[in-house]
Every structure is written in C-alpha cells, then in structure tokens.
Amino acid sequence: MAGLLRRALKGGLVLAAAVGAALAVPAFAPGLVWSRAATTPAGFxxxxxxxxxxxxxxxxxxxxxxxxxxxxxxxxxxxxxxxxxxxxxxxxxxxxxxxxxxxxxxxxxxxxxxxxxxxxxxxxxxxxxxxxxxxxxxxxxxxxxxxxxxxxxxxxxxxxxxxxxxxxxxxxxxxxxxxFDPTPDSRLPVAASAAARRGAYLAEGPGHCAECHSDRNFAGAIRPETWMAGTPAGPDGRRVPGIRGADLGGWEPEDLVFALEYGMTPDGDELARGMDLVVRENTSKLTPEDREAIAAYLMSLRGS
Known part of the structure; x- marks a missing residue:
C-alpha cells in the first residue's frame, strides 16, 4: 500500500510539473519545431x-x-x-x-x-x-x-x-x-514511381489514412512502427486492419482500386463498418488515376 501511495504521489508531481511547463510554452514560437511559413509562389x-x-x-x-x-x-x-x-x-x-x-x-x-x-x-x-x-x-x-x-x-x-x-x-x-514533426516523412522507397509518390501525398496528407490505420501510444500519438499496419483499438474501440501491401494477403493493386471505388473486397464482401463512409465521401470521388496512385503507394509498403 505504501508503495502504491508513493507511486501515486510521484505521478501527481510529474503531472503537475508537466502542466506547469506547458503553461510556460507559448502557443506559437518560431524557434520551436512547429514553425512554418505561409508562403506561395508569386502569382498563385x-x-x-x-x-x-x-x-x-x-x-x-x-x-x-x-x-x-x-x-x-x-x-x-x-x-x-x-x-x-x-x-x-x-x-x-x-x-x-x-x-x-x-x-x-x-x-x-x-x-x-x-x-x-x-x-x-x-x-x-x-x-x-x-x-x-x-x-x-x-x-x-x-x-x-x-x-x-x-x-x-x-x-x-x-x-x-x-x-x-x-x-x-x-x-x-x-x-x-x-x-509532432510537421516535416513530410514519406515511407516510400527512393526508387518509387511517380504514381506511388502521388498516392503517398494523397494518403499521408489530405486522406490522413494513418490516423485510423495505425496504433497509438499512451498519449494518443501514432506509434511509428505501426504506420498503416492497423490497430486493435480504432474509432469506437473497433479493430482497424492494416492497409500496407504486406497486410493485404493476396490482393492485387486492381483489387485495392476496386475497394476504394466501391467499398468491396475482392471476394465481394463489404469493407468493415466505417470504411463505407470513407469510400462514399472520399475515395469514390477521386479520379481513377488518383485511386490507382493510392493503391500503388499502399502496395509498396511492405512493413516497418
């Protein structure tokens, strides 16, 4: 009991110190890791x-x-x-x-x-x-x-x-x-195709696929080793599968393209609950070329 009390008190002191330190950090400081200039090309x-x-x-x-x-x-x-x-x-x-x-x-x-x-x-x-x-x-x-x-x-x-x-x-x-590191950090191999690079941009950026398809640590941050590899505790506590090529078994790129357009697996089953909304509001509205690009990117991910 005494040991538990000591650990609880220690945890409380650490939390208090962390909150106090956070209060001393300005919300936007150009010298910190989250600085970024809002610049665009001339004439844009x-x-x-x-x-x-x-x-x-x-x-x-x-x-x-x-x-x-x-x-x-x-x-x-x-x-x-x-x-x-x-x-x-x-x-x-x-x-x-x-x-x-x-x-x-x-x-x-x-x-x-x-x-x-x-x-x-x-x-x-x-x-x-x-x-x-x-x-x-x-x-x-x-x-x-x-x-x-x-x-x-x-x-x-x-x-x-x-x-x-x-x-x-x-x-x-x-x-x-x-x-948080705002620097783009694609998992693509150096020799990746132009299509895979376009797919990486769409999936990692606006599509934010890793936000649901990766596991998280105690602080709610993505664990890098689980990038796109799925999680047992996704939205609403549901399991979310991995979507890397290494996780898709015998799927071919065209199977993934089909799933992104119609929300169905190669076997004719519907994708898991939650992905129906993603397909309806997101991937089905992309051009065929962009769906193919996302598939090329995901199929290139062979593991962490």
Missing part, C-alpha cells in the same frame, strides 16, 4: 474548384457535416469519442461569427499544419493536422477557397468534453514537442 491564385476536389479527397464531410442536416453543410457538431473524452467537431463554414469566415489564408495554413488557431491556441490532434502538415500551402489555400464558397451556417461550436489533465489545452505544447 487559389481555386475553389481545385479545393472542392481536395475537400472530397480529405473526406472533410465525414466529420464536419452536421448530423441531421440534409444539405451536408460542414457546420460541425459530430461527436468523436476517445479514451481522453469526447471531441465536438467545429463549424468550418464561412460564417464569420461561428465558422472560419474571418480566417485569413495564413490563419488556415497555421491551423491545418501546425495545430494553432487564429487566437494562438493549440488545437487537439483529434483534428489530424499532423497529417495535413504534409500538404502544400497551395493545396491548403485552394481548400480554403472552396470552404469560403459555401453557404455560411451560423452554428455555435460546443466545448470538448474532456477530463483533467486533457482539458488543460496548453499541455498540448508538450505533446507537440514530444510527438
């Missing part, structure tokens, strides 16, 4: 049409569409359950008061790639900025142009339902220092 003009494709490629509607709304407006409200509590998805329509209509392009890039909102607050990584950090600024500005073209919806965001210490938002500074 954002395209809402290109942004609409990226909106589909990222499956944004899967999380941001408001439950019960028939128009599919991304006004938020969906609840994401996790071991740390419930995250309430925000409004990303161009409403200036409750959405992101007042955000600049630089604000949007910083939020998408660094997890920092316009007020300088850290965003929880339930929003997969660790994946979106792999996207180019041009693609992000195209996506913002598409979102700005949507009908504004006035729907106030609800606070996340998190217990202590996860409710202490400044503590995310330490999480980032420990687990």
């Amino acid at each position: 003009a954002p395209s809402a049409e290109r942004g609409a494709y990226l909106y589909a490629a990222g499956g944004c509607a899967s999380c941001h569409a408001t439950p019960g709304r028939e128009d599919g407006a991304p006004a938020g409200g969906h609840e994401l359950a996790s071991p740390f509590g419930s995250f309430l998805v925000p409004n990303i329509t161009p409403d200036r008061e409750t959405g992101i209509g007042g955000w600049s392009g630089e604000d949007f890039i910083r939020a998408m790639t660094l997890g920092i909102d316009p007020k300088g607050r850290h965003l929880y990584p339930a929003f997969p900025y660790a994946s979106y950090a792999r996207m180019t600024n041009e693609d992000l500005l195209d996506l913002k142009a598409h979102l700005d073209s949507l009908e504004p919806v006035a729907r106030a965001n609800q606070p996340h339902q998190l217990g202590f210490p996860f409710s202490v938002r400044p503590g995310l500074a330490l999480w980032k220092l420990a687990f």
